[in-house]
Structures are given as structure tokens and as C-alpha cells.
Amino acid sequence: MKRLMIAAAAVSATLLLGGCATTIRSDVTTFNQWPAQLPDKSYAFAQVPQQYNTLELQSYENLVRGQMTRLGFHEAAGSPALQVTMRFRTVDVPTQVAYPAFAPMYPYSPRFAYMGWRRRYWGGLYSPFYDPLWGPMPAYEVETEHRYHRELELSIQQANDGKRLFDVTVRNVSRNMSTPAVMPALVQSAFHDFPGPNGGARVIELQQNPKG
Secondary structure (H helix, E strand, C coil): CCEEEECCCCHHHHHHHHCCCEEEEEEEEEEECCCCCCCCCEEEECCCCHHHCCHHHHHHHHHHHHHHHHCCCEECCCCCCEEEEEEEEEEEEEEEEEEECCCCCCCCCCCCCCCCCCCEEECCEEECCCCCCCCCCCCEEEEEEEEEEEEEEEEEEECCCCCEEEEEEEEEEECCCCHHHHHHHHHHHHCCCCCCCCCEEEEEEEEECCCC
């Protein structure tokens, strides 16, 4: 499914890309019936079919292990008290974005030149500026950009009777094609202020420093 958007300003886009760190914004919804006392904090991941037990999944499970260790849980191979289930998905949503044919630099657009300024052809000359009182309004160029919709679901339940204690869903929309680059922030958001509000929806923003 394609969507159409009109780029109204370049300033906000520049601010998003201009810093040293990237802000990853996630919508987090939690439900929990977490007990006041939990003497046994041992856990194990639920078994998944062999075709889904990929190296990618195992990598993301390691991220969950790190967060649960931070919270005082420990993984047990024998008879754990808790069972952890993890699911994730990424959907590529092509989005049609309309940019003015003559406008300041749009960092998200692959088409810009002349020090970042789009130039419109006027009577044999390329004008470096656009004056709304001079000439007609600029035309629009439509470009297809990709937005990646990601969803992470985590569940913790009692191993003996299957009673659910904690459910969290993390949703994120990003232009970053790499799910492994974004997943650490999604897992961290899932355990933010654990166990979180029961039935509460929050927006969590995390700063991610670029590698190197």
C-alpha cells in the first residue's frame, strides 16, 4: 500500500538528522498482572518451530536476556518459573512524498543539487531563489520513500499454568531499513519502567549514538 504525503518544511527534517545521536520514538502499550512478590525469577524462552528459530531471532533474544538480567531475572535450563515469548515483524510501506520542485534542501530526498537547493528553470536561466510574488507557484515532484513499520511483542507468563503476567507491544516507524540497528532501542523500550502501567500506552524516546 502506498501513501501520499506533502513535504511542508525542511527545517524539522534537518533537525532530526543534524545531531550526533538518533532519536528512536516508539509507541509502547503494556498490560500486566505482576505479583507484589515473585520469589523465583528464573525463566526460559518459549520453544519456536525450527523454521522460525533463526540467527536473527536468537540475536534479539540476547537483547531481551540483557534487559531481564538487569532486572534481576536469570535464565534456567531446567524447570523455570517463567516463560518468555517474543515475536517481531517489519513491514515496508512505500510512501509517495510530494516535494516542491523549487524548495530548500530536503535531507530525506535523494534528489537535490546546487548546494542543496532545487532550482526551477525560468526563461533560460536557473534561479537560485523562489519569490512567491514572482512567477507561478512551483510544481511538485513526487518521490517514493520507504517507511518501515516495526512491531515487537513480548510476553512473560507462569510456566506451570500459563497465566500471563506481562504483555508489551512496541511499535515504531522508521526510514532505517535495518531492523537489527533499531531493535536494541525497541527491546529497551519494552522494559522501560518495568512492568509499567496496566493497560497504559506511552511514547518512549531513546537516544541512539551512531557506531564509530
